[in-house]
Amino acid sequence: MSSPVPSPSDQDNPQQPSGTAALSIRGLAKRFGDKIAVNGVDLEVPAGSFFGLVGPNGAGKTTTLSMATGLLRPDHGQALVHGVDVWEKPLEAKRLMGVLPDGVRLFDRLSGEQLVTYAGLLRGMDRETVTERTGDLLRALDLTNDAGTLVVDYSAGMTKKIALASALIHAPKLLVLDEPFESVDPVSAANIRDILSSYVHSGGSVIVSSHVMDLVQRMCDHVAVIAGGTVLAAGTIDEVRGDATLEDRFVELVGGRNTSEGLSWLRTS
């Protein structure tokens, strides 16, 4: 084992037609009651890319990613993972994907080690591989000393990390990560970034949602800006940001900056 994390394996996956996108989202739409959460989103995540999905709170990022990963049934549209339709052939598509959903609970009465093992066994992997990879993942994410602690007693950042480990265990070809850096400490975040970069270098594809622009600009090679349930801009980082920083471009696209005086009474002197 040279790399701490399993790299996306090709041998157990059927040969995909070359040139297909890792994730292709076509016209996904979802309505909750009167509110249209996602209004016809189209996205192409090229194979081998590190794709950032950015948007303000309530933009529809989580809803879009849930529909793309088979967790939430879309009202319209389709999602293809390496050419496999997520809603037509869910089992086949889910084998190709590792998912870190945001805002869901974990089976937190299991210890960290048990949870990652559980995720591996649910995928139908054999025990030896699961044991070996679980150890590697816990080491890489600096959780070895807490491997036997129940996840319910983990801090928020540790919980994120163990959920990430559960998403990586089967060496997927595509990683879908919803807010993977939320409440993760800087050192762990740097470690996770390294893991993800080397994963992309070895041929994997990653899509992350975030609202930390700086992070996305440094880490990703592609980006899509989403607000109000629609895609405002998408492409390589340089295409989207032009001459400005990604943050300035984002604010310009999404709007909503207050340029007035602000809270004039909030002064200490």
Next chain:
Amino acid sequence: MVAHLLRLKLTLLRNSLKRSTAQLVGVILGGLYGLGMLAFLVSGLVFLGSADPELIRTILVIGGSATVLGWIVIPIAVSGVDMTLDPARFVTYTIPMRQLLAGLVLGGLVGIPGLVTLIAALTLVITWIRYPAAALTALVCGLLAVVLCVVASRLVTTAVSALTGSRRFKDVNGIVAFLPLFFLGPIIGGLAAGFQSSPGFAGRLADVLAWTPLGALWAAPADVAAGNPGLAVVRILIGVATLAVFVLLWSRSLSHALVTPPYNAVTKKAGGNLGWFTRFPATPSGAVAARALTYWVRDPRYAASLVLIPLLAVLLFLSGGGAGGAFAFVGPIAAFLLAWAISADVSYDNTAFSLHLSTGVSGRDDRWGRAAALLVFALPATLVLTVVPLLIAGRMEDLPVMLGLALGFLFTGTGLSSFVSARYTYNVPLPGESAFKTPPGTNFLMFVVQFGGWLVMLLLALPEIVLTIVYFVSGDQLYGWLTLLVGVLLGGAVLLIGIRAGGRWYDRRAPELLLAVSRNR
């Protein structure tokens, strides 16, 4: 400030009702129940006014003491019946202690139990109306007693919540504190027996209670009516002193709680112990079974039902007249309850269920895993609980019929539960909460689902039930063996069908299932 706190409570109540109509229906039904109870209480108290003062006194002191006791015990058992105005939420605000206390007391009265207690206490004036001086005393004492109820219950919740910093304590407390309630039946039974066996028992009990903080305030008006104002003053002093001590303790523990945020001491543990995961086969269904079995021990919501089963046996033994009576049926009853226990499995998972969805577990594996985890311990438990009572009663000739009935219930119920939990979700205590806590207003709906499920289960197990009855009526051993045969074969068939149908439903509708459970938070 006090008015603000009251308004906050009302706003919170109104907003929580806006979120779901089902909850609103539940609260309305609860309100109707409270109203009915209130009407019953008030009319009873008014009628009581025409009785002999000695009888009035006995009833009021015993009933009043029970009320105070109820206000103290129930919140611990349910681990905070109503924490809408949880003091911990006011930590960052600068509210003077005096006003916070007053606001919390009045806030405690807003709600069905508070209003019922208050109105019933005020009705005591009418009960004593024949003795004007006593009626006046009743007004003062009634109000004091109501405040005592609320303060005592708040004191207990604050004291307990100071202890609940650690998750482990919370887990254990949720189950242990429930035990006294479980034995409430036998206790009341014992008291009732006492009343029946000696006519003076109630009077003597009231005499004792009248000198305790529980009953002193309720007894004072009777002393006045009996022309003994000195005694009444002493009793009121007992009540007021208790109240003062409680308020002092409460404000102490509250101010302590306000500067001591909950802290969960955790010891780091290295890995290496995979528990049940090493003992089940390394397949998806094996993993589901290992996970579910781990939860049966570690999650207090599941563990609670494990604790209740042996208690049930004890209870049936005590109340059912020893080994010969209802105790003999403990096996079938336990099997019935255990089998139904996994009927809300997906609801209990809550959104953690998304892991099953994103890893693409098939419905068949999911259903089999959960059923296997249950059967692994429920099957031996059912056998033991069926055989042991019969051994004690020396009725081993009944073994085939009892075993047939128990296994029939277990298999049929597991099959039904496997289907129900994939098909229906309902609001259950969230992960980490007490097993006996339900979101307000959902009790009624839960009751409907539970009751409906039990009815279907009895219908599915009807052949076994009928054969059992025939056996006991005819006394023919043949029917006993027939019950066993039908229990195993028919029960097994229902089990397979239930798992298959549940699995198929899961495969088609798992995303909708996740959406439904994510609404309960």
